[in-house]
Amino acid sequence: MVDLLSVTDLTVGFATENGTARVLDHVSFAMRPGEIMGLVGESGCGKTTLARAILGVLPNNAAIASGSISFAQTDLLGRDTAAIRGRDITFIPQDPFGSFSPLFSVGDQIGELMRWKSPDRAPGDTGYTRTRRRADAARIQAALAAVQLPDIERLLRKYPHELSGGQRQRVMVAMALLPEPKLVIADEPTTALDVTIQAQILKLLRQLATERGASVLFTTHDLGTAWEICDRVTVMYAGQEAETAPVADFFARPRHPYTAALLDSLPTQGAALLGIPGDVPSPFAPPPGCRFHPRCPRATDLCRASHNETAEPAPGHFVRCHHPNEWPIQDGGPAS
Amino acid sequence: MRLLALALRRFLWMPPTLLGLTLIVFSVSHVIPSDPARVLAGENASIEQVETLRRKFGLDQPLPVQFVRYVSDVVGGNMGISLYTQRPVATDLIERLPATFELALFAIALAIMLGLPLGVVSALMRNSWLDQIVRLVTIGGLAMAAFWLAILLQLLFSMQWNLTPVQGRIDGWGPDPITGFYTVDALIRGDLDTFLTALRYLFLPMMTLAIPAMATIVRFTRAGVLNVMNSPFVFYQAAMGLPRRVVIWKYILRAALIGTLTQIGLVFGNLLAGAVVVETVFSWPGLGTYAYNSILQSDYNAIMGFTLFTGSVFIGMNLLVDIAQAVLDPRGR
Amino acid sequence: MKTLLRLFRDRALLAGFVLISLLVLAAIFATPLSNFPDHVSGFDPAHRLKPPGATFWLGTDRMGADLYSRLLFGARLTILISISATGVAVLIGVPMGLIAGYFDRWYSDLLMRISDVFLAVPQIVLAIAIAQTLGPAIQNVILALSATYWPFWARIVYAETRSLRNEVFIEAAIAMGASPLRVMVLHVLPSIASSIIVRTTIGMGATILAAASLGFLGLGAPPPTPEWGRMIAESREFLPQAWWYATAPGIAILLVVMGFNLLGDGLRDALDPRIRRGG
Numbered sequence: 022m023v024d025l026l027s028v029t030d031l032t033v034g035f036a037t038e039n040g041t042a043r044v045l046d047h048v049s050f051a052m053r054p055g056e057i058m059g060l061v062g063e064s065g066c067g068k069t070t071l072a073r074a075i076l077g078v079l080p081n082n083a084a085i086a087s088g089s090i091s092f093a094q095t096d097l098l099g100r101d102t103a104a105i106r107g108r109d110i111t112f113i114p115q116d117p118f119g120s121f122s123p124l125f126s127v128g129d130q131i132g133e134l135m136r137w138k139s140p141d142r143a144p145g146d147t148g149y150t151r152t153r154r155r156a157d158a159a160r161i162q163a164a165l166a167a168v169q170l171p172d173i174e175r176l177l178r179k180y181p182h183e184l185s186g187g188q189r190q191r192v193m194v195a196m197a198l199l200p201e202p203k204l205v206i207a208d209e210p211t212t213a214l215d216v217t218i219q220a221q222i223l224k225l226l227r228q229l230a231t232e233r234g235a236s237v238l239f240t241t242h243d244l245g246t247a248w249e250i251c252d253r254v255t256v257m258y259a260g261q262e263a264e265t266a267p268v269a270d271f272f273a274r275p276r277h278p279y280t281a282a283l284l285d286s287l288p289t290q291g292a293a294l295l296g297i298p299g300d301v302p303s304p305f306a307p308p309p310g311c312r313f314h315p316r317c318p319r320a321t322d323l324c325r326a327s328h329n330e331t332a333e334p335a336p337g338h339f340v341r342c343h344h345p346n347e348w349p350i351q352d353g354g355p356a357s
Numbered sequence: 358m359r360l361l362a363l364a365l366r367r368f369l370w371m372p373p374t375l376l377g378l379t380l381i382v383f384s385v386s387h388v389i390p391s392d393p394a395r396v397l398a399g400e401n402a403s404i405e406q407v408e409t410l411r412r413k414f415g416l417d418q419p420l421p422v423q424f425v426r427y428v429s430d431v432v433g434g435n436m437g438i439s440l441y442t443q444r445p446v447a448t449d450l451i452e453r454l455p456a457t458f459e460l461a462l463f464a465i466a467l468a469i470m471l472g473l474p475l476g477v478v479s480a481l482m483r484n485s486w487l488d489q490i491v492r493l494v495t496i497g498g499l500a501m502a503a504f505w506l507a508i509l510l511q512l513l514f515s516m517q518w519n520l521t522p523v524q525g526r527i528d529g530w531g532p533d534p535i536t537g538f539y540t541v542d543a544l545i546r547g548d549l550d551t552f553l554t555a556l557r558y559l560f561l562p563m564m565t566l567a568i569p570a571m572a573t574i575v576r577f578t579r580a581g582v583l584n585v586m587n588s589p590f591v592f593y594q595a596a597m598g599l600p601r602r603v604v605i606w607k608y609i610l611r612a613a614l615i616g617t618l619t620q621i622g623l624v625f626g627n628l629l630a631g632a633v634v635v636e637t638v639f640s641w642p643g644l645g646t647y648a649y650n651s652i653l654q655s656d657y658n659a660i661m662g663f664t665l666f667t668g669s670v671f672i673g674m675n676l677l678v679d680i681a682q683a684v685l686d687p688r689g690r
Numbered sequence: 691m692k693t694l695l696r697l698f699r700d701r702a703l704l705a706g707f708v709l710i711s712l713l714v715l716a717a718i719f720a721t722p723l724s725n726f727p728d729h730v731s732g733f734d735p736a737h738r739l740k741p742p743g744a745t746f747w748l749g750t751d752r753m754g755a756d757l758y759s760r761l762l763f764g765a766r767l768t769i770l771i772s773i774s775a776t777g778v779a780v781l782i783g784v785p786m787g788l789i790a791g792y793f794d795r796w797y798s799d800l801l802m803r804i805s806d807v808f809l810a811v812p813q814i815v816l817a818i819a820i821a822q823t824l825g826p827a828i829q830n831v832i833l834a835l836s837a838t839y840w841p842f843w844a845r846i847v848y849a850e851t852r853s854l855r856n857e858v859f860i861e862a863a864i865a866m867g868a869s870p871l872r873v874m875v876l877h878v879l880p881s882i883a884s885s886i887i888v889r890t891t892i893g894m895g896a897t898i899l900a901a902a903s904l905g906f907l908g909l910g911a912p913p914p915t916p917e918w919g920r921m922i923a924e925s926r927e928f929l930p931q932a933w934w935y936a937t938a939p940g941i942a943i944l945l946v947v948m949g950f951n952l953l954g955d956g957l958r959d960a961l962d963p964r965i966r967r968g969g
Contacts, residue, residue, distance in 0.1 A: 073596075102598070103600070104598065106595075107596075107599065114589065114596070116589050123687065123688055124686060126687075133599065137600060137603070138598065138599075182688050374806055375810070377804065381807065499948075500951055501940075501943075501947075502903065502906070502940065503903070504903060504919070504923075505922055505936070505943065508922065508936050509937075509940065512930050516930035517930060626812060629812065630814045631814075633815060637907065648818075652819060655823075663815075664815060664816070664819065667811050668811040
């Protein structure tokens with residue numbers, strides 16, 4: 022199958038007062054149409070930067086040093102992606118509280134999005150005809166009903182501060198799907214919400230995206246969340262992808278020692294990542310060789326000295342490690 | 358509701374605040390030794406004349422009695438007789454009000470018309486040469502003594518280039534009053550010459566008041582826009598590819614303006630204060646020169662009248678700002 | 691030293707620091723720096739209203755005195771007035787704000803209402819009234835300014851103290867049995883010191899402007915004190931011929947006030963943890 026999105030060798034640096042922080046370092050991964058992919062990692066591992074790079078909204082002090090991002094056979098880097106953003110690639114933010122302007126009603130803000138990003142809008146069209154407006158109004162009604170929001174007429178007249186966090190994030194999900202995108206990028210979309218509401222919204226997102234044939238790239242620091250809704254998972258460590266695998270394979274047969282340690286540190290499903298000894302390396306001075314070797318129980322001189330490339334030991338299972346677990350388990354076995 | 362409740366609270370606090378203000382000014386002008394009757398009678402007056410005046414104005418009563426009497430008079434709309442002009446203070450103030458308001462309104466209008474766009478553009482083009490110039494001018498505008506700026510403008514525009522009159526408000530008499538604003542009255546009466554003359558007189562004092570006011574507005578607008586540009590909703594809108602001009606001129610500007618609005622209220626209050634100095638330099642026949650002359654003459658009824666009046670305008674402006682904010686910001690409704 | 695260097699990477703802060711250092715140096719070394727130290731109160735009819743030149747760098751005034759020398763001695767006055775006026779205002783305002791903010795009794799509200807009364811009228815109006823009643827003298831200018839400017843400190847200290855009151859470290863100190871005075875001085879005050887410093891720096895500029903206005907209106911120090919505002923007032927009858935007469939003291943005021951404003955802005959950026967956290 023042809024990839025919907027492929028990121029190849031992407032390197033992004035942030036210019037700061039203390040020098041350049043290499044937040045992404047030769048990251049590669051791909052997504053197929055219709056799949057839900059989880060981007061998992063501790064905070065600071067670069068997953069949010071990766072999401073922003075795909076959207077084309079990196080902060081001003083960030084620079085792409087190498088690599089390419091191609092979406093639906095077109096290269097996204099080095100061109101203005103404003104027409105693609107919000108239309109073919111949409112976004113669900115982490116913070117549903119701040120992501121609405123407090124000064125405009127919910128209806129106004131959904132309307133604004135549809136004025137520019139409705140599937141009916143021809144490129145370059147700056148007007149908003151009555152026909153289009155009417156069609157969009159019906160779409161909005163349907164979308165808000167689909168995310169199970171009651172009393173839509175009243176909701177549209179309300180201001181964001183009058184909505185609960187869960188309601189706001191439902192509106193965000195609706196807004197992400199309204200333009201009928203091919204890809205939705207959701208950056209930790211439920212971190213700011215109650216645990217009970219998190220699950221509801223995630224299931225809704227999965228269900229609606231699947232129905233509409235949209236892919237979802239979903240960042241989270243929570244493995245349990247990834248387990249629940251993703252088809253495939255990429256785990257990131259210190260600005261590099263460590264392992265990519267289908268979700269069942271990922272949880273049952275982890276190959277990277279970091280993944281194994283992560284799974285080990287899960288007391289029950291749904292808990293946050295905890296308990297790997299050592300610290301995440303500084304993006305200013307990453308360790309030579311494998312990024313994980315200072316914390317790795319299996320590190321050898323090879324890991325300390327030489328850079329590791331991503332390999333594909335089993336079909337669809339990618340790992341960036343000099344000494345990955347072999348499945349079925351051979352000598353010594355996995356860390357667990 | 359929060360902001361409206363605040364506005365109501367502020368409104369209810371207005372009378373006690375003004376009462377407190379009266380007490381302060383009353384103390385300053387009565388308790389501190391200076392004898393208003395003596396001042397009033399003039400240097401050559403006999404002791405009997407002074408005493409007659411003292412009785413006539415009730416200055417022989419104990420101070421608390423005088424204070425209570427003054428306050429009850431003010432509540433009834435009577436601010437006393439100006440010891441200097443020998444006319445009711447309220448009449449004096451009302452007569453001089455249009456001159457000051459015309460000046461202050463023109464100045465604030467100019468300051469807003471220039472300050473808002475400059476602040477926005479400066480923030481959008483952050484660290485460009487334009488931004489650097491705007492910031493430098495702003496810093497200078499805030500550090501300049503108003504009276505010095507006035508003299509500098511007189512020196513250049515009036516004395517050097519002969520473009521504007523040095524001081525005054527009009528040649529001869531102004532147009533027959535309708536609003537009391539010479540420019541507006543002249544326009545209403547279709548007298549273009551008088552309008553232009555009035556405008557030329559207005560120009561320098563208006564600039565003197567407008568430049569620091571503009572600096573404040575630029576500063577707060579710039580900071581407000583920069584602040585809003587960093588908010589998550591702006592990032593969301595950018596991530597969803599909304600046109601940049603829509604994001605800036607609709608969403609960012611509206612949010613930034615609410616902060617600037619508070620400042621505009623304060624700036625207008627400060628314009629009235631600045632008027633005392635600026636009107637004096639330009640011999641502008643408004644409340645400022647009136648206040649200055651009353652202070653020099655120890656005309657305490659007039660001083661208290663002016664202070665109370667300015668205080669009311671000041672508090673009133675804050676009230677208006679609260680209400681406007683409640684209207685503009687749905688969170689306050 | 692390293693911190694200082696890091697601070698000065700902020701150009702505004704550096705510029706403010708340089709300007710204020712120049713003011714202080716001018717005040718300290720006024721005598722050796724001036725060309726005609728005796729001109730402060732001298733009278734030299736032969737050199738009245740001379741334009742700037744090799745002998746009189748900034749020209750002379752109506753008494754024939756060297757403006758450059760008078761400006762230098764005026765710097766002393768400027769520093770004296772601004773430091774004493776803001777100093778007294780801080781001494782009144784900070785304790786009032788602390789008490790009103792720390793305790794939640796009937797007088798808390800009363801204290802803040804009193805400061806509201808002072809804020810209900812533009813500062814300069816009240817200062818003019820007070821200064822006029824007291825008569826023209828330096829100490830009266832200082833009194834008038836501190837009596838009108840203290841509410842600014844009361845307000846900010848009140849607000850910051852209120853927001854600190856529920857912080858864990860304050861509650862812990864109270865739970866350990868520290869007296870209110872001890873908590874206020876040892877725990878609250880250090881945490882809000884940076885706001886007070888920033889406010890005071892900017893307040894110095896404001897008081898200098900206000901003092902100059904009083905001087906200009908004839909309510910400041912009596913002549914022949916080399917007060918900058920008064921010098922500008924004196925110059926008016928000799929305009930436009932003696933343009934330098936008004937220009938020199940005006941620029942001096944501008945630079946000094948600008949210096950304090952820049953320093954205050956820079957310090958706020960450097961000290962305010964909220965901004966640092968956001969950036």
